[in-house]
Amino acid sequence: MSERRSYTVEEANELLPYLAPTLVELRRLFAPAVRIRARIAAAAATNGKHHGRDDWTDTLARVNALLDRIRSWQVVLRDIDSGLVDFPAIVDGEPAFLCWRLGEERVAHWHRPDEGFAGRRPL
Numbered sequence: 001m002s003e004r005r006s007y008t009v010e011e012a013n014e015l016l017p018y019l020a021p022t023l024v025e026l027r028r029l030f031a032p033a034v035r036i037r038a039r040i041a042a043a044a045a046t047n048g049k050h051h052g053r054d055d056w057t058d059t060l061a062r063v064n065a066l067l068d069r070i071r072s073w074q075v076v077l078r079d080i081d082s083g084l085v086d087f088p089a090i091v092d093g094e095p096a097f098l099c100w101r102l103g104e105e106r107v108a109h110w111h112r113p114d115e116g117f118a119g120r121r122p123l
Helices: 009-044 054-070
Strands: 076-079 086-090 094-101 109-111
Touching: 009 054, 009 086, 009 094, 054 076
Parallel strands: none
Antiparallel strands: 076 086, 086 094, 094 109
């Protein structure tokens, strides 16, 4: 198992032009993907056939690819709807998270691992 990455503020900000569009697309596709999974489960109880099944497969594959991309960056996706992401980091010599939400111009907050979003403070 690989060691968890630790981001600097600069590194986190450099990732934002790639992370933001990934989150926008994931947010757009996630709710339909959840509905698709429910439909697949219902179809499995019958004969499993449905005309939209290829589209379903494509949507689910794209959601999985987006989630894999986010995992490869070793960031923590906290909330898909708001695009809340934590970047593992070291702040004042201690483990912490740099905290960013979709729509924010740059990474400008952090919190300790046990505090979460409510403990966000400016950098």
